[in-house]
Amino acid sequence: MLELRDIHKHWNGQPLLRGVSLGVAAGETVALLGASGSGKSTLLKIVAGLEAPESGQVWFDHTDITALPPERRGFALMFQDFALFPHLNVRDNVAFGLIEQGHRRAQAREQAEALLAPWGLAAHARARVWTLSGGEQQRVALARALITRPRVLLLDEPFSALDAALREQLRAEFAERIGAAGMAAVLVTHDETEARGMAQRAWTLRGGRLESAW
Template sequence: MLELVDVRKRYGGRVVAEAVSLALAPGELVALLGPSGCGKSTLLNMVAGLVAPDAGEIRFAGARVDALPPERRGFALMFQDFALFPHLDVLDNVAFGLVERRVPRAAARERARRELAAVGLAGFETRRVAALSGGEKQRVALARALATDPRLLLLDEPFSSLDAHLRASLQVATRQRLAEAGIPALLVTHDRDEALAMADRVAVLDAGRVAQLSPAAELMAKPANERVARFLGLANVTGLGYWPQAALRLGSGGDARVLAATPRAGGLTLELALPEGRFVLELSAREAAALAEPPTVGARVPVTLDAAAFCRFGAGA
């Protein structure tokens, strides 16, 4: 479906895309994951036709589209702020793209009603945008994007303004709706958990380059290098690889000294001094409660390191 071949973009001396190549299969969702400034939004805008690449090719269904204006690519873009029209009610917001394409108004509004029902907003047709919650606005924006039968959906951090609980539920609902429609999608996000929850594959961007492209299920287990591992939030990272949490064995007769103890939701994070060095151990609430004494700074806890569990970068990739 979508294919990027050696795409490059610079702004002065700053590289925002350097030899980026990737492809989306039919119905696949790929997340572009990375910190601010890594080039992920610029890459999305090049696919959308809002920014021209300096070099390389953007293809869809085998045909080049990088020279086409946005309106001729057949793609839909969902923005971070949803970009709804405040002077239109919900139904006319969803029907807007169809009306612009000269679909008869009655047919456009009927299709808009079906899309609203598909995202759980039947009965919201006459409501004004200002009266909607953040989650309702997100679903209206999704219905509007899908009403035009796009060949590709481009998602530019559309959940970032929502609270954590609502964000998680809408991620699931959006993924399900895209699967039902069979539409491939490209998602820009800086949120690791969002990428893992929504994407079939994740492209981790670093300074305009694809540092790693992996199935979401493998990303955390097989980071490509130290920079990727640290961005993903893995602990106990070295230049050669990392020690997974399973390598730190609790209750196996060791004598580790607690350097720091930080409570967190659902458990406790310990920084420990072992003979092999300093390590971070994440304990669940049950594991923390099972310790003989509260793990305060200077206390000893029975933790040993399984040297065979060390994961080298690139091994088995």
């Protein structure tokens, strides 16, 4: 279980997060809603280890990981701009995390191809990612995140760059695949429809504090 305990953070001398506490169980997706500048992405970066809280702790499975660097947390972070590597083909983008973990390149590529097949991306395995559609690129980004079997998946406005019809299609698809993977997931979004389509619980970040969205 992922736990945030009394997280505080200032931005430009003003309080941004005021004692935020939150728990996310394995297999559960929790959405964070809120206006731009409310601190949603900052909170996600604190969970990922990319920023440090001024006070408070991040715990996972009864262990304080607040001081643990990002690469040792076993978490995966997906961005709204996909953050794929343009110099790598689809297969090697997906295999990248396994190779970084020390897996043999051939073995990592084999696992990547096996993951791409049921997602309808096998035919694109050797293609450059910039030749794919936005929806295909986002599927590649999710496959790259899931192949390492992360303990927590963090999604920062993952569909904001896509059109409305594609967002609706991918919401259902991602919710199914994330649920099947059985990990804790935190979704940052400004779209309540998106939150309702993917999350079991949702909170609104307002004035530095969490309020139940439903």
